[in-house]
Structures are given as structure tokens and as C-alpha cells.
Amino acid sequence: MSCKQLCITLVAICSALLVIVLVRTFTLVPRKDVVIACKTADSDFIKLTDQILKRFQKALQIDTISFKRGEYNRDQLLLLGSHLQKSFPVVHSSPLVKLDIIANYSRLYTISGSNTSLTPYLLTAHLDVVPAIAEEWELPPFDAQIKDEFIYARGAIDFKQGIMGILEALEYLLSKGFKPNRSFYIGFGHDEEVTGVDGARAISQELQSRGLKQVEFLLDEGLAVLNGFIPGIKKPVALIGIGEKGFLTLKLYVKGEAGHSSMPLKETAIGILAKAVSKIEDNPLPSMLGYGPEKEMLEHLAHEMPLAARIVMSNLWLFGPIVSWFFSQKPPTNAIIRTVTSVTMFNGGVKTNVLPSDATAYINHRIHPAQSLQEIMDYDRAVINDDRVQISVEDSMVAAAGSPSGENDFGYQIISNSIRQIWTNATTAPGMMIGNTDTKHYKDFTKNIYRFSPTVMFPGDEKRFHGVNERISKNNYEQAINFYYHIIVNADKRLLMGNTDTRHYAMFTKNIYRFCPTVMFLGDEKRFHGINERISKKNYEQAINFYYHVITNADQRSLINIHQHSDEL
Numbered sequence: 425m426s427c428k429q430l431c432i433t434l435v436a437i438c439s440a441l442l443v444i445v446l447v448r449t450f451t452l453v454p455r456k457d458v459v460i461a462c463k464t465a466d467s468d469f470i471k472l473t474d475q476i477l478k479r480f481q482k483a484l485q486i487d488t489i490s491f492k493r494g495e496y497n498r499d500q501l502l503l504l505g506s507h508l509q510k511s512f513p514v515v516h517s518s519p520l521v522k523l524d525i526i527a528n529y530s531r532l533y534t535i536s537g538s539n540t541s542l543t544p545y546l547l548t549a550h551l552d553v554v555p556a557i558a559e560e561w562e563l564p565p566f567d568a569q570i571k572d573e574f575i576y577a578r579g580a581i582d583f584k585q586g587i588m589g590i591l592e593a594l595e596y597l598l599s600k601g602f603k604p605n606r607s608f609y610i611g612f613g614h615d616e617e618v619t620g621v622d623g624a625r626a627i628s629q630e631l632q633s634r635g636l637k638q639v640e641f642l643l644d645e646g647l648a649v650l651n652g653f654i655p656g657i658k659k660p661v662a663l664i665g666i667g668e669k670g671f672l673t674l675k676l677y678v679k680g681e682a683g684h685s686s687m688p689l690k691e692t693a694i695g696i697l698a699k700a701v702s703k704i705e706d707n708p709l710p711s712m713l714g715y716g717p718e719k720e721m722l723e724h725l726a727h728e729m730p731l732a733a734r735i736v737m738s739n740l741w742l743f744g745p746i747v748s749w750f751f752s753q754k755p756p757t758n759a760i761i762r763t764v765t766s767v768t769m770f771n772g773g774v775k776t777n778v779l780p781s782d783a784t785a786y787i788n789h790r791i792h793p794a795q796s797l798q799e800i801m802d803y804d805r806a807v808i809n810d811d812r813v814q815i816s817v818e819d820s821m822v823a824a825a826g827s828p829s830g831e832n833d834f835g836y837q838i839i840s841n842s843i844r845q846i847w848t849n850a851t852t853a854p855g856m857m858i859g860n861t862d863t864k865h866y867k868d869f870t871k872n873i874y875r876f877s878p879t880v881m882f883p884g885d886e887k888r889f890h891g892v893n894e895r896i897s898k899n900n901y902e903q904a905i906n907f908y909y910h911i912i913v914n915a916d917k918r919l920l921m922g923n924t925d926t927r928h929y930a931m932f933t934k935n936i937y938r939f940c941p942t943v944m945f946l947g948d949e950k951r952f953h954g955i956n957e958r959i960s961k962k963n964y965e966q967a968i969n970f971y972y973h974v975i976t977n978a979d980q981r982s983l984i985n986i987h988q989h990s991d992e993l
């Protein structure tokens with residue numbers, strides 16, 4: 425190939441790459457319906473009254489701690505149950521609501537809708553919390569005291585705001601005479617923090633035994649409204665978990681030889697294990713950016729970013745390594761691009777002058793959906809590269825596949841629209857849940873599983889999950905209640921509204937109206953996208969005259985003269 429030909433080929437390749445990059449940059453714009461914002465002045469806005477706040481605080485004061493599988497504060501779970509019963513009298517006495525207590529402590533509410541042809545949906549949350557080391561907290565973890573407009577308590581964001589928020593919304597709706605068209609279920613498990621095998625699994629079995637085959641969608645706890653977490657985006661980003669990482673807990677064990685510390689061996693069991701653990705920490709797994717739900721997330725968010733970042737995020741196929749490096753720098757973003765590794769327990773030795781007879785450590789991996797459990801095991805074995813370290817699987821779960829998040833996916837769009845009604849300046853995007861939830865127990869009912877907590881977070885707040893000073897602002901709790909109110913109201917429809925092109929013009933006006941000059945009788949709705957679509961000759965004539973009047977009526981400075989229908993075409 426001559427030099428000239430080489431130059432031409434290179435220019436052609438670069439031009440083709442540039443075209444692909446630009447096309448992707450400017451065409452990746454997700455569906456965003458125009459939603460009606462929820463305002464505090466709305467007649468159906470649920471205000472955070474003293475009563476509502478007090479019953480939330482009371483729920484937080486009940487320490488429903490789960491310690492390990494099968495080990496949880498049973499009395500406190502019962503106490504929380506009676507608190508719910510007393511706090512929500514309309515829910516608990518409505519003929520539309522049936523409550524079943526499952527496995528002694530979990531709660532399954534069935535809310536009957538009038539239209540049995542609509543597939544029900546399922547809202548889930550959990551009653552239990554993780555333990556708290558009280559001495560490290562600014563305020564006691566089970567007092568639910570308020571400081572600077574924040575309620576501090578274990579469970580404030582994980583996940584009693586979900587339990588109480590859902591029930592507050594339902595209490596309000598039922599007391600206003602709401603009669604749903606679409607049935608729905610509310611499932612509150614009692615041991616989510618220790619994998620939900622007693623609670624959520626039993627709720628799921630109960631639903632199966634009733635013959636329930638399918639739910640339209642499931643909404644559980646999950647990701648949140650994030651401020652300042654995603655590089656390049658200033659506005660809040662509400663991530664809806666469409667997938668969930670798997671987990672793998674490995675036990676590392678080294679058998680040593682006990683003896684007198686005055687005559688040490690060259691290496692002790694603790695020393696051998698410490699080296700293995702150190703190698704594991706020094707060798708993080710590679711980035712999987714682009715092979716899981718994080719790809720969809722970045723492509724959804726790209727259009728919100730400044731041009732340079734937009735080009736990069738829309739073209740991960742080209743710029744993936746740069747983004748990987750950038751995201752690896754902080755724990756929350758690092759968590760979404762790779763399988764992460766945490767050494768969570770380390771035990772060895774019995775006395776200061778005795779050589780340890782053995783040592784044990786536990787490694788907890790959260791697995792990126794593009795990787796298998798076996799791959800991770802093999803990787804660890806190769807990194808440790810020491811046969812004296814025995815590796816066994818303590819517990820595991822494969823990652824959950826991505827739920828649909830397309831323009832016409834009912835559950836996803838209902839959640840996305842409800843979020844945008846409450847957090848009007850937020851943008852929504854699909855994301856990957858980095859922790860685990862109860863959703864795995866419900867996977868046979870639907871592929872439409874979504875994980876979103878109505879929680880507003882700023883950088884640093886992620887440490888409050890299972891950490892110290894867990895808290896929620898009063899305003900955020902009010903938003904949570906109204907978010908669930910909108911979920912229930914919005915999901916009570918047959919179809920997604922707003923499936924029109926209008927969203928592409930939303931930047932020009934808030935005055936967007938949707939009307940077809942079509943006369944319809946009962947049953948005609950099936951003709952849309954169905955068979956035998958038709959219009960009468962008379963109706964077509966009316967349609968023409970309708971547009972004639974729209975044009976002539978709109979041709980005035982202000983609403984003064986409404987045109988008389990005298991000039992027929």
C-alpha cells in the first residue's frame with residue numbers, strides 16, 4: 425500500500441469513527457414524558473403533620489434488629505406490627521384490604537381492584553434493620569430524635585421510610601374514598617437484612633399458593649435520588665435499579681501449629697492468611713464497564729452532561745478505559761463498574777504468648793452481572809496462589825438480570841414519572857443495585873423488577889447505610905410519602921399515558937395538549953394498533969373542520985373572539 429493510499433484509509437477510518445461518535449452522541453436521548461409536578465399547594469398533597477411525623481418516629485424507636493439468619497428481635501417485630509395496626513386504622517379496617525401475617529412477623533396486604541383484567545403489581549419493603557453501635561452515633565440510634573430538620577435513627581433510610589411511606593399514602597387514599605381499578609399487593613418482609621429467607625420467601629410462597637402467576641411489576645428498596653455522585657451532572661439523578669449485583673462470600677482458612685511464642689516458626693497461620701488477604705486487596709477485579717446495566721445508565725444520562733462528557737459517555741465502546749479509570753477513584757462509582765471485594769472478618773489466635781493453631785478470614789464479593797461465581801473463585805485462587813490457604817464458599821447468589829427500561833415498559837415508566845413528579849429537577853435513569861434486596865424471592869412473578877428508595881442522598885451519605893448517623897430529613901420523608909401516593913395513583917391505569925411525540929417538543933412550551941378529532945364508542949379503543957382500524961366519512965369531515973377551526977381560532981392575539989362555525993369548507 426502506498427503512502428497516499430495509507431493516508432486515505434486512515435482519513436476514511438477516522439471519519440467513520442467520528443460519524444459514529446457524533447451520531448451516538450446526539451441520538452441517545454431517552455423518553456421523558458411531560459409529567460404534572462406534585463406541588464405542596466395541590467389539594468391531594470400529603471403534608472407532613474405532627475401526627476404523621478410522630479408515628480414515623482415511633483416506628484423508628486422500635487429496634488427490629490436482625491442479627492443473623494433466624495436470629496432477630498421477635499418481640500420488637502410484634503410491637504412494630506401493632507404500631508402499624510394502630511397508626512393506620514383505615515387501611516386495617518377497609519373492606520378493600522386484606523392483611524395476612526406471614527411466618528409470624530411479615531405482612532402481606534392485598535388491595536382489591538375492581539378490574540380483574542388488569543395484572544396486579546407489588547410494592548415491597550422490610551420491617552427489620554441492622555444493629556447499630558450506639559456510642560459512635562451523634563444521637564442515639566433508636567430514639568429518632570430530630571436535629572437540624574433530620575430524623576436520626578437506624579432504619580431512617582433502610583427502610584422504615586418505605587414501610588411508613590407506603591402505608592401513609594394508602595391510608596390517605598382510602599380515607600378519600602379511593603377504589604383502585606388495578607389490584608395490588610404490599611409485602612413487608614421481616615428479615616431482609618439477613619437475606620429474607622424467612623420473610624420475603626414465605627410471602628412469595630403464599631402468593632404462589634394462592635395461584636398468583638404474574639405481577640405487572642415489582643418496586644422494592646434500591647437506588648436513590650443522588651446529588652453529586654455522577655461526574656459531570658449537576659442536577660439530581662434518580663437511579664432505578666434494573667439489575668442487582670450477585671454476591672459471593674468466601675471463607676479463607678489456614679491451619680497452623682500451636683506452640684510457644686518464644687520459639688516461633690518462620691510463618692504463623694495469621695501471617696500466611698494476612699499475606700493472602702493483602703494480595704486480594706491489592707488486586708481488584710477488572711472493570712466490566714459496558715457489559716452491565718451501568719452502560720444503559722450512562723447512555724441515559726449522557727444528554728444531561730456537558731458536550732465533552734456527553735461524547736465520552738455516549739461512546740463507551742471507544743472511551744470505556746478512560747471512564748473506568750475515572751469511576752474507579754470513588755467507592756460508589758467503583759461499585760457499579762466491577763466486582764468489588766471486601767475483607768469483612770478476620771480471626772486468629774487465642775493468647776498473646778501462644779502461636780495460633782489456625783486463622784480464618786471472610787471475603788465478601790459483590791459480583792458484576794457480566795461475571796460468574798466460578799470466575800471470581802478462580803481469580804481469587806490465582807491471586808492468593810498459596811495452597812496452604814483453603815478457600816470455601818460460605819454463601820452466594822448470582823446477579824439479577826436487567827429488567828426492561830424502555831419507552832413502553834409500564835413499571836419502569838410509572839416509577840420514573842412518579843419520581844419526576846416529586847423531584848421535579850431530577851433526571852431518571854436505569855442503574856444497577858450494588859447491595860442485595862428481597863427481590864430475588866419474587867423473580868418468578870415478573871421480569872419487571874425495579875429497585876428504588878425515595879431517599880435524597882449527597883456524597884458521604886452512602887456511609888450512613890449500615891453505618892453511623894443514618895438519617896432522613898423531614899422534607900425527604902414527606903417526599904417519600906407523596907412518591908408512593910403517585911405510584912399507587914399512576915399504576916392504577918390500564919396503559920402508559922403520554923405515548924406521543926409531544927415529549928420531543930417539551931422544551932418549547934409547558935402548554936402541551938393531546939386530542940384526536942376522533943369519535944369513539946365503547947370497544948373502538950381496541951382498534952388502536954389492533955385490527956379493523958377505521959374512521960367514518962362523517963368523522964373525517966369533522967376532523968378537517970376541527971383543524972380549520974384550530975387554525976382560525978389560534979390566529980388571534982389573545983382569547984377574545986372565538987370563531988363561529990359558519991364558514992364550512
Ligand SMILES: CCCCCCCC/C=C\CCCCCCCC(=O)N[C@@H](Cc1c[nH]c2ccccc12)C(=O)O
Pocket residue numbers: 582616617618619620645646647648650653654671756757759760821858859860861862886889
Ligand atoms: C453512580 C453511582 C452509583 C451508586 C451510588 C450508590 C449510592 C448508594 C445508594 C444506595 C445504597 C445501596 C445499598 C443499600 C443496600 C440496602 C439493602 C441491604 O442492605 N442489603 C444487605 C442485606 C442483604 C439482603 N439480601 C441479601 C442477600 C445476600 C446477602 C446480603 C443480603 C446487603 O446487601 O448486604
